[in-house]
Amino acid sequence: MKKLLPIITSAGIAATCMQAEAFTQPTHKRIVQDAISYMASHPESTNYDTLVSVAQAAGYSITEFANIVG
Known part of the structure; x- marks a missing residue:
């Protein structure tokens, strides 16, 4: 239990920060x-x-593909 408490405390502090x-x-x-x-x-x-090639195979122009990916 003594070893577990510092680990739990550290994890709690890290999670909140x-x-x-x-x-x-x-x-x-x-x-x-x-x-x-x-x-x-x-x-x-x-x-x-x-x-x-991938964009065209999916049916998109490269401009449309960029907008979809972005």
């Missing part, structure tokens, strides 16, 4: 759009062609 940090929807959408723009500008070092 944590805050969830996340991107807002517009921020995440912009990150995705920027990433796809980068991929389009550098197709030789990215899998942009594969991304376009």
